[in-house]
Amino acid sequence: MKILELKNVSKIYGNLKALADINLSVNAGDWLSIMGPSGSGKTTMINIIGCMDTPSTGSVILDGTDISRENSVNLTRIRRDKIGLIFQQFHLISYLTAVENVMVAQYYHSMPDEEEAMEALAKVGLADRARHLPAQLSGGEQQRVCIARALINSPQILLGDEPTGNLDEENESIVVDIFRRLHDEGVTIIIVTHDPEVGDVAQRKIILEHGRVVDDIDQSATFGEALKLKGKS
Amino acid sequence: MENRKRKGSRKKMYMRMVAGSLIRRASRLIIAVLAIAIGATILSGLVTIYYDIPEQLGREFRSYGANLIVLPRGEAKITRETLGKLRNLIGTDKIVGMAPYRYQTVKINEQPYIIAGTDLSQAEKNSPFWYVEGEWGNSQETSRVMVGSEIARTLGLKIGDSFTVQGVRYGEKAEASRQDLSAEENLKRDLARQNFHKKLTVRGIVSTGGAEEGFIFADIDMLDELISDTFRADVIECSIVADAAGLSELSAKIEREIPELQPRAVRRLTQSQDIVLGKLQALVLLVTVVVLIITMISVYTTMTAMVAERRREIALKKALGAENKLVMGELLGEGVLLGLTGGALGVFLGFEFALRVSLNVFGRGINFQIALIPITIAVFIIITVTASIIPVRRVMDIHPAIVLKGE
Numbered sequence: 001m002k003i004l005e006l007k008n009v010s011k012i013y014g015n016l017k018a019l020a021d022i023n024l025s026v027n028a029g030d031w032l033s034i035m036g037p038s039g040s041g042k043t044t045m046i047n048i049i050g051c052m053d054t055p056s057t058g059s060v061i062l063d064g065t066d067i068s069r070e071n072s073v074n075l076t077r078i079r080r081d082k083i084g085l086i087f088q089q090f091h092l093i094s095y096l097t098a099v100e101n102v103m104v105a106q107y108y109h110s111m112p113d114e115e116e117a118m119e120a121l122a123k124v125g126l127a128d129r130a131r132h133l134p135a136q137l138s139g140g141e142q143q144r145v146c147i148a149r150a151l152i153n154s155p156q157i158l159l160g161d162e163p164t165g166n167l168d169e170e171n172e173s174i175v176v177d178i179f180r181r182l183h184d185e186g187v188t189i190i191i192v193t194h195d196p197e198v199g200d201v202a203q204r205k206i207i208l209e210h211g212r213v214v215d216d217i218d219q220s221a222t223f224g225e226a227l228k229l230k231g232k233s
Numbered sequence: 234m235e236n237r238k239r240k241g242s243r244k245k246m247y248m249r250m251v252a253g254s255l256i257r258r259a260s261r262l263i264i265a266v267l268a269i270a271i272g273a274t275i276l277s278g279l280v281t282i283y284y285d286i287p288e289q290l291g292r293e294f295r296s297y298g299a300n301l302i303v304l305p306r307g308e309a310k311i312t313r314e315t316l317g318k319l320r321n322l323i324g325t326d327k328i329v330g331m332a333p334y335r336y337q338t339v340k341i342n343e344q345p346y347i348i349a350g351t352d353l354s355q356a357e358k359n360s361p362f363w364y365v366e367g368e369w370g371n372s373q374e375t376s377r378v379m380v381g382s383e384i385a386r387t388l389g390l391k392i393g394d395s396f397t398v399q400g401v402r403y404g405e406k407a408e409a410s411r412q413d414l415s416a417e418e419n420l421k422r423d424l425a426r427q428n429f430h431k432k433l434t435v436r437g438i439v440s441t442g443g444a445e446e447g448f449i450f451a452d453i454d455m456l457d458e459l460i461s462d463t464f465r466a467d468v469i470e471c472s473i474v475a476d477a478a479g480l481s482e483l484s485a486k487i488e489r490e491i492p493e494l495q496p497r498a499v500r501r502l503t504q505s506q507d508i509v510l511g512k513l514q515a516l517v518l519l520v521t522v523v524v525l526i527i528t529m530i531s532v533y534t535t536m537t538a539m540v541a542e543r544r545r546e547i548a549l550k551k552a553l554g555a556e557n558k559l560v561m562g563e564l565l566g567e568g569v570l571l572g573l574t575g576g577a578l579g580v581f582l583g584f585e586f587a588l589r590v591s592l593n594v595f596g597r598g599i600n601f602q603i604a605l606i607p608i609t610i611a612v613f614i615i616i617t618v619t620a621s622i623i624p625v626r627r628v629m630d631i632h633p634a635i636v637l638k639g640e
Contacts, residue, residue, distance in 0.1 A: 043638060047634040050552075050634075052552065052632075052633050052634035053634050073556065076551065076554055076555075076556055077554070079552070079554055080553070080554020081554075085552055085553070087637055089637075091545060091546075091549045091552075091637060093250075093546055093549065093550075094257075094258075094546075095253045095254050095256075095257035095258050096249075096250065096253050100249060100250075100253065103246060103249075104246075104250070104550070104553060105553045105554075106246075107243060107246045107247075107250075108550065108553050108554040108555040108559065109553075109554055111242050111243060112242055112243065112245070112246040113242070133257070149553075
């Protein structure tokens with residue numbers, strides 16, 4: 001079942017074409033990585049998929065709804081209900097504890113529930129760090145809080161913009177392992193990354209250059225193997 | 234029930250976020266709280282003084298003499314009973330001094346002088362500006378009196394000197410000295426029962442720069458006894474704590490309820506009091522408005538800096554699905570808490586400030602106005618929220634995609 005479809009999507013900033021006639025479809029439960037050099041349009045693409053931007057032309061169908069012409073209020077609502085966001089710089093609220101940071105996402109979505117938030121933290125192995133402020137957590141721990149926050153409202157797509165970009169190898173493995181478990185549970189994952197190792201562990205890899213998809217690689221055959229190798233490294 | 238629980242849970246989280254932001258970022262917000270607290274201190278202090286000035290200044294003005302003169306209507310004199318009625322009508326809490334005066338002509342060395350019988354302790358309260366060499370007279374040692382400096386000069390009197398006053402008792406006819414009688418025979422006539430004479434001692438010499446310097450001031454009861462009459466006052470001088478409007482109202486009331494009296498307000502005093510008071514209150518009001526404006530500018534600047542500093546956090550909240558109004562509500566909630574904290578701090582510091590001003594300027598303490606607590610806090614919450622509106626509206630211009638862009 002298709003969860004996301006981009007049809008002839010372009011994004012133009014003045015004279016610059018950040019995305020040029022992109023066509024892409026993602027099935028529910030897929031794990032997709034988007035790679036490409038700087039300025040290739042990765043972030044623009046993820047912003048459009050994440051309802052934080054709209055395309056200049058073309059349409060984006062997310063869970064059966066065309067989001068390309070929605071206004072900002074509707075885009076906020078759709079993002080809140082369907083998208084979980086993971087950032088390279090974690091973006092945790094500095095004055096809230098780990099569990100409170102997770103509860104913030106619940107608060108804007110529906111209703112804060114501390115018990116559920118604690119379960120989400122336990123799922124990423126941070127139950128014992130729930131009452132710590134971000135400054136008291138390591139980079140890897142902060143990213144795991146960010147993942148727990150992204151997952152707390154059971155989004156249809158988990159979007160990660162360089163989620164391992166600020167992590168050391170050990171924490172990168174922990175995060176990739178969490179993605180694997182989420183994938184096993186049927187969560188759709190779309191990750192933008194510069195890191196070939198992280199890009200290789202996905203089921204499918206899209207390569208962008210100058211705003212165009214230059215390669216769409218099905219990695220299903222090596223999917224399990226790459227994960228094992230990543231786990232060993 | 235479930236809906237209420239959800240609302241409660243959301244409110245709790247809202248408070249956790251707002252309070253967490255203020256408490257855990259306290260060091261960054263201390264300047265804002267201080268600015269509000271200083272503003273609230275000055276506001277509550279000045280408002281306390283503003284409401285206390287009329288009473289404080291009214292009492293200060295009372296040192297310039299009586300502001301209400303009460304005369305008998307027609308030929309009649311004022312009895313002790315009427316004096317009592319007047320005192321009850323005005324109310325003892327409003328009276329600084331109330332001195333009845335009886336004027337009696339007496340002779341000293343065959344020269345006429347006027348002796349003013351009064352309640353000397355009340356006269357002293359009415360006239361603190363009199364310069365008295367020696368001591369004020371009192372109702373215990375009635376033969377020791379005060380004389381005006383003009384009389385003292387004429388008669389060559391000093392403190393402790395004695396002199397004899399003579400005159401005709403009340404209701405009796407005076408008999409002039411006859412040239413066909415010898416001095417001894419005339420003296421006998423002067424000592425006859427229709428006349429009085431008494432030896433008095435100078436206890437104090439009064440200098441005022443006015444008509445008082447030509448009077449002898451004695452205890453009114455002693456004077457009544459001397460002239461063998463009951464209490465009959467010619468005038469009552471009152472020093473009342475009231476402004477011009479209050480005095481007019483009081484005068485009308487006296488005329489209405491004690492028709493045998495005719496009150497007259499001393500206009501030059503009451504008008505001066507009102508003019509000074511009006512100017513002082515206008516000044517206080519002006520300073521208050523300036524302080525409020527400065528506080529608003531300070532809060533505006535702080536909130537602008539706060540929104541700029543927290544762009545990433547605001548962008549994140551919007552990325553997580555927060556609508557603009559929710560994020561603005563949180564920032565305004567922080568503004569409310571800042572106003573509440575600063576306002577509460579300022580109320581108590583303001584009272585201390587007002588108390589010190591009052592003690593230094595007027596030499597008197599002031600009463601703490603309980604109503605000032607909620608009013609000051611409410612005013613500063615309103616000021617903080619109003620000053621925060623423009624900076625907080627900038628939330629709408631923050632785009633998560635731009636601000637949260639990875640590196």
